[in-house]
Amino acid sequence: SSIMTAHCSLSLPGSSDPPTLASRVLVASRNFANDATFEIKKCDLHRLEEGPPVTTVLTREDGLKYYRMMQTVRRMELKADQLYKQKIIRGFCHLCDGQEACCVGLEAGINPTDHLITAYRAHGFTFTRGLSVREILAELTGRKGGCAKGKGGSMHMYAKNFYGGNGIVGAQVPLGAGIALACKYNGKDEVCLTLYGDGAANQGQIFEAYNMAALWKLPCIFICENNRYGMGTSVERAAASTDYYKRGDFIPGLRVDGMDILCVREATKFAAAYCRSGKGPILMELQTYRYHGHSMSDPGVSYRTREEIQEVRSKSDPIMLLKDRMVNSNLASVEELKEIDVEVRKEIEDAAQFATADPEPPLEELGYHIYSSDPPFEVRGANQWIKFKSVS
Numbered sequence: 001s002s003i004m005t006a007h008c009s010l011s012l013p014g015s016s017d018p019p020t021l022a023s024r025v026l027v028a029s030r031n032f033a034n035d036a037t038f039e040i041k042k043c044d045l046h047r048l049e050e051g052p053p054v055t056t057v058l059t060r061e062d063g064l065k066y067y068r069m070m071q072t073v074r075r076m077e078l079k080a081d082q083l084y085k086q087k088i089i090r091g092f093c094h095l096c097d098g099q100e101a102c103c104v105g106l107e108a109g110i111n112p113t114d115h116l117i118t119a120y121r122a123h124g125f126t127f128t129r130g131l132s133v134r135e136i137l138a139e140l141t142g143r144k145g146g147c148a149k150g151k152g153g154s155m156h157m158y159a160k161n162f163y164g165g166n167g168i169v170g171a172q173v174p175l176g177a178g179i180a181l182a183c184k185y186n187g188k189d190e191v192c193l194t195l196y197g198d199g200a201a202n203q204g205q206i207f208e209a210y211n212m213a214a215l216w217k218l219p220c221i222f223i224c225e226n227n228r229y230g231m232g233t234s235v236e237r238a239a240a241s242t243d244y245y246k247r248g249d250f251i252p253g254l255r256v257d258g259m260d261i262l263c264v265r266e267a268t269k270f271a272a273a274y275c276r277s278g279k280g281p282i283l284m285e286l287q288t289y290r291y292h293g294h295s296m297s298d299p300g301v302s303y304r305t306r307e308e309i310q311e312v313r314s315k316s317d318p319i320m321l322l323k324d325r326m327v328n329s330n331l332a333s334v335e336e337l338k339e340i341d342v343e344v345r346k347e348i349e350d351a352a353q354f355a356t357a358d359p360e361p362p363l364e365e366l367g368y369h370i371y372s373s374d375p376p377f378e379v380r381g382a383n384q385w386i387k388f389k390s391v392s
Contacts, residue, residue, distance in 0.1 A: 035059040036329035040263045044255035046246040046283070051254055052270035056262050060331045063322065066108065066261055067332075068340050070100040070319050073124045075348045076133050077292070080123065080140055080154075084296045088356055089140045092167070093154045094121040098291040101261040101318035102225055103128045106193060108261070109268025113161065115183065117176045118195040120155035121225075121290075122165030125195075129162035133347060137355035145358040149369060170196055170203030173222070177209040180220035180281070191219040191275045193268075199230020201244050210248050210281070217280035221271045222248065224285045225258065231294045232303040245285035258286030259316040289316070364388070 035057050043051045077097040083089045096103065103124035106116070118125050126136050131147050139146030139157055147157050155165040163179060166172035176194025183190040196206065201224055213220045224244040228235055235242045245253035252274075256267040264286060271282045289312045293300025300309070326332040367379035367388030379388045 030333055031330075032060055032332065033330045036325075036331055038262060038325060038329075040260060040266060041257045043263070043267055044245065046243075046248075046253035047250075048252045048254065052263075052266040056266050058262060058325070058331065060326075062108070063326045063331050064336075064340070066104055067319070067322055067326065067337060068344065069104045069128060070261070070322065071341060071344045072133060072347065073097075073100045073103065073127055074319060075344050076127065076136065076351075077123060079137065079348050079352050081292065081296070083137070083141065083352065083355070089154070090142075091153055092120065093140070093296040094294065095292040095296070096121045096124045096290065098312070098317075099225065099227060099258070099288045100124060101264050101322075102258050102286050102288055105258075105261040105264025106223070106268050108265040110191065110193065110272055113188075114190050114272070115161045115163065115176075115179045115192040116195070117163040117172045117179060117192065118165060119169070119172055119197055119200065120165045120167050121197070122155065122157060125162065126157040126159060126165070129159040131157070131159045132351070134351040134354050137351045138358050141355045141358070142360055143355060143358035144361045145354065149365070150361045151369070170200035170205050172196065173200070173203070173206045174209045176222075177213045177218055177220050177281075180213065180218035181216065183219050184216070189276055191221060191272050193221050193223055195223045195225055197230060198224060198226040198228065198235050198242075198244060199233070199238065201226075201247065202239055210251055213281040214248075214251055217278065219275040219278075220281040221268075221275060222251070222281060222283045224283070225288055226285055227288050227290045229290075229294070229303065232298065234303065243285075245283050248281070248283040251281050251283050253283035253285065255285045255287065258288035259312075259318050259321065261318060261322055368392075 037055055037057050039055050042054050045051045074097050077095040080089060080093060080095060084093050107128040116125060116129060123136055127133065135145065135147040136157065139148055139150065139152055140154055142150045142153060144150050155167045158164045163175065173194055173196050176192050180192040183192060200206065226235065226244055230238050241247060245255040254267055257263040267284060271284055274282050291309060291313065323337055327334055367390040369392065370390050371392050374392050376389055376391045379390050381388055
């Protein structure tokens with residue numbers, strides 16, 4: 001990347017105790033750049049005259065923030081893997097390690113007041129939308145302190161303006177179009193990011209949603225997270241056209257490098273501005289990769305080689321790409337980033353402790369939280385004599 005650096009400032013390391021005094025002195029005495037300009041990959045365009053910019057400025061502050069967030073998502077997913085293998089997390093569990101530039105980059109390109117809905121690989125988005133690792137891991141272990149009070153599990157977590165993981169393939173897409181309809185109906189300058197995978201991209205309901213969104217000019221960004229495999233089926237074996245960004249036909253689209261957080265951020269800003277201007281929906285295809293199998297029951301190596309996974313890890317890992325950029329352009333030092341890693345690991349360990357020690361919700365709360373703000377009422381149980389109280 002060509003780099004142009006501007007104004008420097010004296011910077012101190014993070015709050016936790018660094019490994020050695022020497023490294024503290026080293027970091028404290030370094031003059032870091034406040035920002036740097038990077039060239040980013042040009043997006044492929046469909047029905048668009050021009051696309052997102054091919055250069056972008058990354059500030060030191062944003063760089064450190066993105067690095068910490070991506071590293072947190074990575075470590076959180078690896079911890080979930082560990083807890084699953086210990087049988088502390090049960091049931092469905094789909095991990096997104098490798099795809100961190102997608103969830104962090106998308107969030108960096110929108111406002112907290114904008115909306116997001118996704119499929120079941122949702123842990124990263126739950127975190128970037130503002131929930132803590134502690135609430136996410138406790139939800140995975142089905143505990144009271146989880147973000148859905150232990151009742152949702154891996155695929156059903158929610159936050160403000162985040163409409164969850166959704167377990168039915170493709171079903172979140174019409175819902176996302178509906179959220180975009182609400183944005184337009186309420187006259188708010190908000191957009192809805194509606195995510196689905198390459199596996200869901202052949203669902204009929206997606207094309208029905210495209211059609212309505214285009215007719216009604218809804219502020220909806222349809223985002224295909226293409227990680228090259230729908231369960232164990234490669235995109236080439238599943239789709240007659242793998243140009244997912246063109247498959248909205250009458251809807252403009254862009255294909256984005258989903259392993260580069262800066263590419264994702266700029267494309268998202270571009271798409272959000274397009275929707276806010278009243279032009280209707282737009283499509284984004286994020287080319288990304290998952291290191292884990294489809295879910296925890298898939299070892300992930302029967303339909304692709306270990307070498308393929310290793311090659312992606314060594315050449316286009318999103319965290320490594322950001323780290324290299326920041327270090328090479330004097331936005332941060334290796335020591336400083338290592339300190340962030342240490343802090344993140346500690347945060348994940350603490351959250352995991354909480355998630356394993358927190359109690360499960362009591363049976364009498366089975367009917368709670370059906371509505372967000374309704375007077376209490378009764379819910380029938382498994383037979384007509386069992387009644388559960390429902391409290392909002």
